[in-house]
Amino acid sequence: MTYEDDTMTRGSARCRVPEPTPLWDVIELELHGPSQGNPFVDVDLWATFTRGDQVVRVGGFYDGDGVYRVRMLAEEQGTWHFTTGSTALSLDGVEGDVVVVAARPRHHGPVRTDGFHFRHADGTRHRPWGTTAYAWTHQSPALQEQTLATLAESPFTKIRMCLLPKSYTFNADEPDRFPFPATSDGFDHTQFDVEFYRNLETRIGQLAALGMQADLILFHPYDRWGFADLGPTVDDRLVAYTVRRLAAFSNVWWSMANEYDLIAGKSIDDWERLAGLVVREDPHDHLLSIHNCIEFYDHTRPWITHASTQRVDAYRTAENTDQWRERWGKPVVIDECGYEGDVEHGWGNLTGEELMRRFWEGAVRGGYVGHGETYINDREELWWSKGGELIGTSPERVAFLERVVAESPTGVLDPCASDWDLPWGGVPGRYLVGYLGFSRPRYRTVHLPPGTFRVDVLDTWGMTVEALPGTHTGQVLVPLPGRQYMAIRLVRVEP
Amino acid sequence: MTYEDDTMTRGSARCRVPEPTPLWDVIELELHGPSQGNPFVDVDLWATFTRGDQVVRVGGFYDGDGVYRVRMLAEEQGTWHFTTGSTALSLDGVEGDVVVVAARPRHHGPVRTDGFHFRHADGTRHRPWGTTAYAWTHQSPALQEQTLATLAESPFTKIRMCLLPKSYTFNADEPDRFPFPATSDGFDHTQFDVEFYRNLETRIGQLAALGMQADLILFHPYDRWGFADLGPTVDDRLVAYTVRRLAAFSNVWWSMANEYDLIAGKSIDDWERLAGLVVREDPHDHLLSIHNCIEFYDHTRPWITHASTQRVDAYRTAENTDQWRERWGKPVVIDECGYEGDVEHGWGNLTGEELMRRFWEGAVRGGYVGHGETYINDREELWWSKGGELIGTSPERVAFLERVVAESPTGVLDPCASDWDLPWGGVPGRYLVGYLGFSRPRYRTVHLPPGTFRVDVLDTWGMTVEALPGTHTGQVLVPLPGRQYMAIRLVRVEP
Numbered sequence: 006m007t008y009e010d011d012t013m014t015r016g017s018a019r020c021r022v023p024e025p026t027p028l029w030d031v032i033e034l035e036l037h038g039p040s041q042g043n044p045f046v047d048v049d050l051w052a053t054f055t056r057g058d059q060v061v062r063v064g065g066f067y068d069g070d071g072v073y074r075v076r077m078l079a080e081e082q083g084t085w086h087f088t089t090g091s092t093a094l095s096l097d098g099v100e101g102d103v104v105v106v107a108a109r110p111r112h113h114g115p116v117r118t119d120g121f122h123f124r125h126a127d128g129t130r131h132r133p134w135g136t137t138a139y140a141w142t143h144q145s146p147a148l149q150e151q152t153l154a155t156l157a158e159s160p161f162t163k164i165r166m167c168l169l170p171k172s173y174t175f176n177a178d179e180p181d182r183f184p185f186p187a188t189s190d191g192f193d194h195t196q197f198d199v200e201f202y203r204n205l206e207t208r209i210g211q212l213a214a215l216g217m218q219a220d221l222i223l224f225h226p227y228d229r230w231g232f233a234d235l236g237p238t239v240d241d242r243l244v245a246y247t248v249r250r251l252a253a254f255s256n257v258w259w260s261m262a263n264e265y266d267l268i269a270g271k272s273i274d275d276w277e278r279l280a281g282l283v284v285r286e287d288p289h290d291h292l293l294s295i296h297n298c299i300e301f302y303d304h305t306r307p308w309i310t311h312a313s314t315q316r317v318d319a320y321r322t323a324e325n326t327d328q329w330r331e332r333w334g335k336p337v338v339i340d341e342c343g344y345e346g347d348v349e350h351g352w353g354n355l356t357g358e359e360l361m362r363r364f365w366e367g368a369v370r371g372g373y374v375g376h377g378e379t380y381i382n383d384r385e386e387l388w389w390s391k392g393g394e395l396i397g398t399s400p401e402r403v404a405f406l407e408r409v410v411a412e413s414p415t416g417v418l419d420p421c422a423s424d425w426d427l428p429w430g431g432v433p434g435r436y437l438v439g440y441l442g443f444s445r446p447r448y449r450t451v452h453l454p455p456g457t458f459r460v461d462v463l464d465t466w467g468m469t470v471e472a473l474p475g476t477h478t479g480q481v482l483v484p485l486p487g488r489q490y491m492a493i494r495l496v497r498v499e500p
Numbered sequence: 501m502t503y504e505d506d507t508m509t510r511g512s513a514r515c516r517v518p519e520p521t522p523l524w525d526v527i528e529l530e531l532h533g534p535s536q537g538n539p540f541v542d543v544d545l546w547a548t549f550t551r552g553d554q555v556v557r558v559g560g561f562y563d564g565d566g567v568y569r570v571r572m573l574a575e576e577q578g579t580w581h582f583t584t585g586s587t588a589l590s591l592d593g594v595e596g597d598v599v600v601v602a603a604r605p606r607h608h609g610p611v612r613t614d615g616f617h618f619r620h621a622d623g624t625r626h627r628p629w630g631t632t633a634y635a636w637t638h639q640s641p642a643l644q645e646q647t648l649a650t651l652a653e654s655p656f657t658k659i660r661m662c663l664l665p666k667s668y669t670f671n672a673d674e675p676d677r678f679p680f681p682a683t684s685d686g687f688d689h690t691q692f693d694v695e696f697y698r699n700l701e702t703r704i705g706q707l708a709a710l711g712m713q714a715d716l717i718l719f720h721p722y723d724r725w726g727f728a729d730l731g732p733t734v735d736d737r738l739v740a741y742t743v744r745r746l747a748a749f750s751n752v753w754w755s756m757a758n759e760y761d762l763i764a765g766k767s768i769d770d771w772e773r774l775a776g777l778v779v780r781e782d783p784h785d786h787l788l789s790i791h792n793c794i795e796f797y798d799h800t801r802p803w804i805t806h807a808s809t810q811r812v813d814a815y816r817t818a819e820n821t822d823q824w825r826e827r828w829g830k831p832v833v834i835d836e837c838g839y840e841g842d843v844e845h846g847w848g849n850l851t852g853e854e855l856m857r858r859f860w861e862g863a864v865r866g867g868y869v870g871h872g873e874t875y876i877n878d879r880e881e882l883w884w885s886k887g888g889e890l891i892g893t894s895p896e897r898v899a900f901l902e903r904v905v906a907e908s909p910t911g912v913l914d915p916c917a918s919d920w921d922l923p924w925g926g927v928p929g930r931y932l933v934g935y936l937g938f939s940r941p942r943y944r945t946v947h948l949p950p951g952t953f954r955v956d957v958l959d960t961w962g963m964t965v966e967a968l969p970g971t972h973t974g975q976v977l978v979p980l981p982g983r984q985y986m987a988i989r990l991v992r993v994e995p
Contacts (some may be wrong), residue, residue: 319819319921320816349943351921354940356940425814426814426846431601445842446590446842
């Protein structure tokens with residue numbers, strides 16, 4: 006059925022001609038169409054972009070005040086021709102061209118998986134050293150700005166953040182805005198609060214400018230507004246609207262849920278349906294996963310691009326990274342293995358030393374452990390949820406880890422032949438990092454692979470690198486300081 | 501076949517009349533019999549002790565120079581009548597009486613299992629806070645004396661020690677004596693070196709005087725003398741001779757092996773046969789187990805009295821204690837979960853903090869973790885193998901743990917209803933110890949069981965106990981210092 010709009014003339018909607026768009030920026034068509042009734046549910050809109058043989062079909066969305074938008078991520082340079090389709094006559098059949106020009110400096114495009122690791126579209130390695138600030142975009146503008154300033158100074162390349170606001174310990178504040186407009190007795194689930202989404206888009210764009218991935222969590226259990234159990238019709242509308250608005254941002258990752266298994270109202274069938282909807286509505290195939298509490302999701306499901314896990318054992322998590330790579334055949338991102346802090350909950354009272362130990366145990370097994378910070382303060386502004394400032398000891402040590410991984414000839418570490426008490430990761434025969442964790446020997450005998458090596462002693466807590474004098478072949482006795490958190494690095498220097 | 505001895509008169513052997521023997525001491529018959537040929541293999545000797553309906557059959561052994569001994573642990577007061585049997589005529593049919601009198605002060609008798617825990621024969625609780633000095637009885641007399649002096653000052657109640665000498669890292673010295681007499685080109689496996697055994701008996705007796713259990717390991721893989729692969733005939737002779745000599749000592753525990761699964765020459769059938777021999781030759785049913793390296797033995801086997809385990813995972817061991825109790829239905833003694841020290845090997849370079857964390861994780865789950873110390877020194881005298889001195893930080897903290905466990909109304913801790921991040925052990929509703937391990941919260945909300953409680957904050961590393969003011973019911977917020985290794989103790993003070 007065609008929506009009977011006020012102009013009644015096909016393709017008559019005003020459409021702002023898109024500016025030439027840099028590669029990996031957002032191409033946006035802005036159309037002015039019908040505003041009567043409830044266009045959020047009454048009108049559907051889409052556009053087809055073509056360039057040679059390439060055809061991309063993109064869903065649009067209503068942005069209030071009679072304004073409709075269709076967004077596409079500019080993934081190829083050149084001239085794209087677009088034609089809109091709509092259930093509203095005036096929005097149907099609008100045509101035009103948009104030129105995609107060279108990328109801005111330091112823009113590398115969306116992140117894709119590359120075996121057990123990640124690369125940007127331009128081939129640059131992405132190493133997801135993520136942090137967590139679930140509800141940072143639901144806080145005051147000043148606090149959001151502070152969060153961005155903190156991130157700008159941090160080593161993190163990804164942040165886990167929720168679409169929906171959070172109600173939980175240290176999360177009592179009522180946000181100003183929600184995805185749905187508030188009514189006198191709740192929310193109107195047939196409309197969306199476009200100001201809420203505009204703020205979210207602004208923040209995602211600001212993260213992109215910092216080179217950070219926005220790992221956007223669509224659902225979570227920590228709710229006092231009814232958002233965790235909206236029913237399938239509203240869930241589907243929320244997901245479709247959100248994905249259509251945000252999929253054109255190069256730095257978006259989708260996480261179906263934080264702790265999917267604590268959301269009582271949704272079954273595995275619901276998650277599969279909702280994930281299918283994300284796949285269908287996202288023409289750009291952004292990274293997509295789902296995060297557990299007690300039970301891992303089946304990360305072999307084809308729509309899951311990488312494993313996003315929470316610890317399922319209080320004692321052993323990051324040490325499972327290599328087994329999980331084998332089990333699921335995908336990159337392993339341990340988004341939650343405990344946070345640095347001092348709250349009463351076991352998920353948030355690790356020392357910086359213990360959190361960094363987990364980062365390294367995961368890294369040398371070819372995975373990526375995530376950060377969070379939960380130090381109690383009088384403002385109840387804990388970074389893990391609200392953002393703000395980081396006061397902990399781990400971020401600068403994450404930067405040190407990043408340096409060690411980045412110096413690998415492949416830019417990543419993969420699990421290598423290991424001793425039972427000393428896991429080695431890197432590139433076999435070329436670049437090997439052995440992590441000693443809580444062990445604190447005064448020396449270690451190392452059997453080098455064939456070739457000549459430089460041998461470095463790394464203090465992962467002290468953030469120092471000391472090379473043994475000379476070069477080495479065969480067997481080498483590496484003196485160590487008898488402290489915890491040391492690593493040994495072997496760098497092949499001659500063939 | 502009757503052995504043709506030099507007297508040819510049945511029962512003519514001189515027999516020293518045993519003195520009245522305190523309960524739980526060694527009753528010893530000393531007989532003078534044939535010395536020609538090789539009595540170690542040529543002569544068999546036994547005795548039957550009777551008291552009312554009680555009949556105990558005990559094997560004897562040759563002690564050199566024509567002296568034969570039959571030993572029995574005095575397990576019941578009163579007069580016992582004995583009659584010897586032998587394949588040597590003069591040793592056959594010797595009769596007499598021995599009186600068992602009251603136990604010496606502070607002697608509690610052999611240790612038996614009691615559900616998932618241990619008690620001495622007189623009902624006194626035994627808590628096996630064990631240490632390890634594998635080869636201490638194979639060192640110089642001076643070093644053996646130093647070991648005993650160190651043990652006397654230590655909190656340990658059990659020591660793991662090997663019958664056979666050890667050849668391994670930090671174990672290059674050649675012992676003066678071996679179980680078998682040395683020959684020009686090896687050892688005479690048809691005889692035993694009685695001086696070797698006399699020293700061992702002296703040391704076991706000295707341990708008994710200290711109130712310590714001698715957890716005697718019969719076989720182990722770390723060998724350069726061929727003792728790990730003697731073949732079944734010599735193995736059987738060695739086991740029978742050793743058990744006959746030592747089973748009368750109240751403080752002996754048998755461990756079939758250290759790391760049975762690294763002894764290539766013995767199959768499970770061999771272990772079952774050898775364990776059966778121990779059971780047959782030990783009339784006193786001493787505690788009996790077998791210790792693994794990679795693979796646990798099947799601790800449900802009926803001859804195994806308690807599980808004696810080594811970590812099979814480098815990261816998570818003591819945290820499995822409660823699961824292992826359920827799996828095997830027996831007490832769990834984690835004899836080796838890593839040692840405090842700084843050697844290069846992962847089994848021996850834990851901090852004291854990490855070793856004590858493992859002790860506590862095991863204790864609150866109703867088990868017993870063992871100690872060892874492996875600090876490098878110029879003398880290559882590492883406590884874990886040779887004994888000597890203890891310089892580490894954990895022993896005094898083991899004493900603190902002992903105090904907390906001993907103060908339980910049952911004298912033991914059993915696993916209680918626990919939180920995922922806070923295991924509780926003790927006596928349900930009466931005495932509960934929650935261990936926070938590497939977590940370091942600044943407070944913890946605790947829901948008390950019904951009744952009124954004193955709430956103590958224990959610093960398991962600082963060895964302090966601080967009671968919260970007053971008594972408590974219902975829910976209590978326990979302030980904590982934000983340090984690791986804290987515990988919370990709830991003691992019911994009113995019904």
